[in-house]
Structure formats: structure tokens, C-alpha cells
Amino acid sequence: MNKVEQLMEQARSVRIHSYSPYSHFPVGCAILMKDGSVITGVNVENVSFGVTNCAERSAIFTAVSQGYHKGDIQAIAIAGQTTDFLPPCSVCRQVLVEFCGPETPVYLTRQDGQIKSLSLAELVPYAFESLDL
Numbered sequence: 001m002n003k004v005e006q007l008m009e010q011a012r013s014v015r016i017h018s019y020s021p022y023s024h025f026p027v028g029c030a031i032l033m034k035d036g037s038v039i040t041g042v043n044v045e046n047v048s049f050g051v052t053n054c055a056e057r058s059a060i061f062t063a064v065s066q067g068y069h070k071g072d073i074q075a076i077a078i079a080g081q082t083t084d085f086l087p088p089c090s091v092c093r094q095v096l097v098e099f100c101g102p103e104t105p106v107y108l109t110r111q112d113g114q115i116k117s118l119s120l121a122e123l124v125p126y127a128f129e130s131l132d133l
């Protein structure tokens with residue numbers, strides 16, 4: 001297994017902790033930090049649906065809570081159980097823009113195990129990233 005597949009495997013295996021009784025759509029995220037550590041997250045739903053936190057935001061907020069800063073993220077892997085590649089939602093994309101550079105690789109996958117690598121800039125062209133415009 002190469003490094004990308006290993007990171008994706010961590011995103012896949014953490015899904016077991018997903019709290020998704022409403023959607024039955026478990027998602028896992030694994031973030032490789034520049035120091036080599038990996039931080040994971042899952043989606044955490046709520047009976048008031050809008051309160052739901054996606055796996056990507058769970059992972060990023062955990063990293064920040066552990067003392068990591070903007071620019072400390074090396075790569076991100078996201079895993080669901082979908083036929084096609086599962087992309088991050090637009091709210092999570094904006095959170096990724098806050099903490100990652102435009103070249104940061106975001107790895108997506110699908111049920112057959114294929115992995116697609118996109119840069120954050122490809123996922124979020126023309127990103128809102130500064131108040132100084």
C-alpha cells in the first residue's frame with residue numbers, strides 16, 4: 001500500500017465511529033499533518049439536521065484543538081461508501097481554504113477503491129480567502 005492508500009485506509013476505517021443515524025451515510029476523513037501525524041474525523045449528525053458536522057470539519061477542528069495551525073496540513077483523504085467519488089461539501093471546502101494552501105492534495109475515493117487526487121484550488125476555484133480585496 002502506498003502512502004496515499006494508507007491515508008485513505010485510515011479515512012475508511014474511522015467511519016466505524018461515524019454518528020449518522022439519520023442519513024446512514026458514514027463518512028471518514030484522515031488528515032496527514034506536515035509533522036507526519038494523522039488526525040481523523042467522522043460526521044456527527046443531530047436530530048436537528050443542520051447541526052450536523054461533516055467528517056472533514058470534525059478532523060480539521062480536532063487538529064486545531066490539538067494545537068495545529070493554518071499551513072500545517074499536508075494532505076486530506078475523505079471516504080464514504082459511494083459508487084462515485086465523494087467530494088467534500090461546500091461548507092467544508094471553505095473550512096479547507098481557511099487552513100490549507102491551494103496546492104494541498106485532497107484525495108477522494110469510491111466503493112471500488114479508486115482514488116482521485118485533486119488540489120484544493122481545483123476543488124475551490126476563485127476561493128474567498130481574504131478580507132483584503
Ligand code: THU
Pocket residue numbers: 020023025026027042043044045052053054055056078086087088089092
Ligand atoms: N458528509 C460528510 O461528512 N462529508 C462529506 O464530504 C459529505 C457529507 C456527511 C454529512 C451528513 O452527516 C451525511 O454525510 C449526509 O449528507
